[in-house]
Every structure is written in C-alpha cells, then in structure tokens.
Amino acid sequence: MAEPASMPPDAPSGAFDAHHPPSNDLINECVHCGFCLATCPTYAFGARRWIRRAGESI
Amino acid sequence: MKLGLEGQVRLDPTFVNHMDNCLGCMACLTSCPSGVKYDKLIEATRAQIERNYPRPVPDRFLRRMIFDIFPRPERLRLLLGPLGMYQRSGLQSLMRRSGLLKLLPASLRAMENLTPSAPQKNKANGAALPERVAAQGEPRLSVGLLLGCVQRVFFPEVNAATARVLAAEGCEVIIPRDQCCCGALMIHAGEEKAALDYARRTIDAFERAQVAIVVSNAAGCGSSMKDYGYLLHDDPKYSERAKAFSAKCRDISEVLTELEPRAPRHPIPLKVAYHVSCHLQHAQGVRTQPRAVLGQIPELQILEAAEGALCCGSAGIYNLVRPGPAQELGERKVRHVLATAPDIVASGNPGCLLQLRSGIRLAGSQVPVVHMVEVVDASIRGLPAESLLKR
Numbered sequence A: 001m002a003e004p005a006s007m008p009p010d011a012p013s014g015a016f017d018a019h020h021p022p023s024n025d026l027i028n029e030c031v032h033c034g035f036c037l038a039t040c041p042t043y044a045f046g047a048r049r050w051i052r053r054a055g056e057s058i
Numbered sequence B: 001m002k003l004g005l006e007g008q009v010r011l012d013p014t015f016v017n018h019m020d021n022c023l024g025c026m027a028c029l030t031s032c033p034s035g036v037k038y039d040k041l042i043e044a045t046r047a048q049i050e051r052n053y054p055r056p057v058p059d060r061f062l063r064r065m066i067f068d069i070f071p072r073p074e075r076l077r078l079l080l081g082p083l084g085m086y087q088r089s090g091l092q093s094l095m096r097r098s099g100l101l102k103l104l105p106a107s108l109r110a111m112e113n114l115t116p117s118a119p120q121k122n123k124a125n126g127a128a129l130p131e132r133v134a135a136q137g138e139p140r141l142s143v144g145l146l147l148g149c150v151q152r153v154f155f156p157e158v159n160a161a162t163a164r165v166l167a168a169e170g171c172e173v174i175i176p177r178d179q180c181c182c183g184a185l186m187i188h189a190g191e192e193k194a195a196l197d198y199a200r201r202t203i204d205a206f207e208r209a210q211v212a213i214v215v216s217n218a219a220g221c222g223s224s225m226k227d228y229g230y231l232l233h234d235d236p237k238y239s240e241r242a243k244a245f246s247a248k249c250r251d252i253s254e255v256l257t258e259l260e261p262r263a264p265r266h267p268i269p270l271k272v273a274y275h276v277s278c279h280l281q282h283a284q285g286v287r288t289q290p291r292a293v294l295g296q297i298p299e300l301q302i303l304e305a306a307e308g309a310l311c312c313g314s315a316g317i318y319n320l321v322r323p324g325p326a327q328e329l330g331e332r333k334v335r336h337v338l339a340t341a342p343d344i345v346a347s348g349n350p351g352c353l354l355q356l357r358s359g360i361r362l363a364g365s366q367v368p369v370v371h372m373v374e375v376v377d378a379s380i381r382g383l384p385a386e387s388l389l390k391r
Helices: A024-028 A035-039 A041-050 B015-019 B028-032 B040-051 B057-069 B075-077 B080-088 B093-099 B106-114 B149-155 B157-170 B184-189 B192-209 B219-225 B237-250 B253-259 B278-283 B289-295 B324-339 B349-364 B371-383
Strands: B142-146 B171-176 B213-214 B249-251 B273-274 B302-303 B344-347 B369-371
Touching: A024 B040, A024 B369, A035 B028, A041 B142, A041 B324, B015 B040, B015 B057, B015 B171, B028 B040, B028 B278, B040 B184, B057 B075, B075 B149, B080 B093, B080 B349, B093 B157, B106 B192, B106 B273, B106 B302, B142 B157, B149 B157, B149 B289, B149 B349, B157 B171, B157 B253, B157 B273, B184 B192, B192 B237, B213 B219, B213 B237, B213 B253, B219 B278, B219 B349, B237 B302, B249 B253, B253 B289, B253 B371, B273 B289, B289 B302, B289 B371, B302 B369, B324 B349, B344 B349, B344 B371, B349 B369, B369 B371
Parallel strands: B142 B171, B142 B213, B213 B249, B273 B302, B273 B344, B344 B369
Antiparallel strands: none
C-alpha cells in the first residue's frame, strides 16, 4: 500500500491530484465502528434509493 | 477516499455520486468517537472532484448558475423584482395549483418551492443598515456583523434584528460596507479557488473594521469562517491572519450567552419549536447556546422535536442539486417539528429557514418560521407575540 506521507509533496496520490488530496492520516483515524452510519441521513434513509445511475444528471 | 488515495478507484461517476450524496451535515463529526475530521476529508475530496472530474453539461450549468448568483447579493437582489411580480400577480399560486410546475426539471421545481416571499421594499433592509450601530448604554464590545448573501437579500429583517439585539446588549456593531460572500457555499461544494478568494476578502474587510469579534447569524457562514485558519494555512500572506480571524468568529447565540443579559426581556407567551441547524450543532459544536438564549425569555416555551440531530435537507446547495432526497428529509423534519404543535418554528440558518418554510407550506400548515434572533429582538422590544405570528 502506498504511503502518501513518504511521497514527494507534489506527486499525485492515486485518483487525486497533488493539491491537498484527502489526508491519509485523517482517514486512518477511522476505526470502522460504524457510529457515523447510524447518524448519517444518506445511509439511514436513502443510501440505495438516492444513488443515481451513472451519468444521470439533474 | 482511501481507495482513491491507493489508486484502486478513479474519480468516476460512481465515486462522484457517493460524494455528491453526502449532505455535508457533519452529523458524523458529532457521533465519531475517534474524532475523524470528516469535514476536512469531504471538502478536500470535493475540491478534487471539481478540479478533475468533468460533470455532465446540465450539472455544470446548474452549479455555475448557483455559484454565479447566490454569493453575489447584488445579482440575487435583481431577482427580487421579477420574483415579487411572479408572486403578487397570482402567477405563482396559479402555477402551483395547476400542476404546471411538474413540467419543470426537478432542480428548478425545488428552487421554485424554496423561494421565500420577496421582501417588501418598506421592510428594514440589510443594505440599508448603517455602517455603525451605536451601543445602548456603556459599550461592552465592538462587534463586526457578517450580513450573509442569502440572509441580506431574502431575510433583511434577520440582520436588522441581529444589529438591534447586539446594540441593546451594549455592543457597538460595525457592518463593513465592503464585505462580500464568506465563501461557505463554495467551500462545501468543492469550489476551492473561488471560496478562498472570498475568504481573503472577508478577512480584509473585517480587519479594516478593527472589531473584537465577528458575528454571524447564518450557521453555514459561521462554520466556514471558523475554518479559515485551516483553509488558508499554506497561504504565506494570510495563514496567520486567517487564524486570528477564525478565533474571533462567533455565532450570534454564542455572543448572547457569553454576555450577561443587560436588556430586559419581555414575555412572549408562545410555544416555539427550535431546530438547531447542522452547521451549528455538528460543524461548530454550538448546541446548548441557542436554547439558553431563548430560555431567557419569560413565558416562551421551547419544544423539542424528535430526531433533533437530523439535517432538514437544505445543506448548502444540496436541496438544489439533489432535490429528491432533500425533499424527503425536509418532509421528515417538518413532520417531527409539527408533531410538537408549535406556535412558531425558530432556527439559526437561512438555508434551514427556507427549507422549513417550504416544507411547512407543502405540508399544508401555516406555522411561521423565524430566526431565533428575531424572537429575542421581539422580546427585548416588548413587541406583542402576534408580531412573530405574522410572518
């Protein structure tokens, strides 16, 4: 697994460009307890129904 | 996001769709025991999407329109004339009754539903507020007031009430003429460059005003301004200034709790359902203050609706770009709020006010929705409770 911390600062990270990609350190704080899902409106009420078909727009 | 960093997924429609589905309500920040800073993650990811993902043309057009109009009060104000004519000529009620609206694309229909009644010219207008409102009695604090873009155009009476309440509490209120949009809508939607330009200009304007604190009565704006220190951390010219600015920012409910009340509160014998906006309770961690401020008003009964931590569906531009889910959430919120049988509904963010008003009207109810500070204002001025019911 690539460790963005060890990358040169201007290298793109995977799908993202080099300008402030989401921080791997912040992501790694997550312990996958799932508490967020219980309060997330998207997950709680609509995860499946709200997903738009790929490419579908307004 | 992790898979994105590892290069296992691309910024494709599936990925973008998941990120678009997030309301940015930050309820997860409140519930996360590990303190994951999801706000920073989603904002960074959305900025990546807007830079690197070509959205379909209608999406791009809608977003462009939103970002060209909403952060520019002078443009937003131009809509008021036609909007007033549309509403007062009876065309609006005709459109709504006849079902012609159903022919519009969902986003435009959502916009039509959300538009508030165009403020009458004779109402106290935000633009007409003087640059300086003197404190009543011994001045205790010099306060800069952010007018907000949507707030100053659609809810000038909220800004007028905020200035009156602050002055009555002994604050000298400075309202910089050259203040612009704070950039909140853009920050939350990934339009990073425009957002940071607005942030820098906001810092400039309030630095010139030399105020001790900067007050916002729009939770979305306040939450972004408190984040400037982080957003501009690698801007050599602004990083320190942004940090200092963010440290000065307060929501109106925070200021009113921090200051020992000086102006006497007159009774308001009403039942109010208070909805804490997400950007107050989740993003800013301001949960108890608005109720504490309302609690100082004699005879005002504060009601608790079920699922208080749940978003009303407004969520910045979410109710315009994802009208279906936004309306579902709005209906749910309104159902809970109306179940408490309130005389009025109060909140602390223009987006929530618009969403709640529209939802309550669609539910066939006429309960008025006001900003929390308008209730405080009415109490300090000793206005009759009926003045709040005529909104």
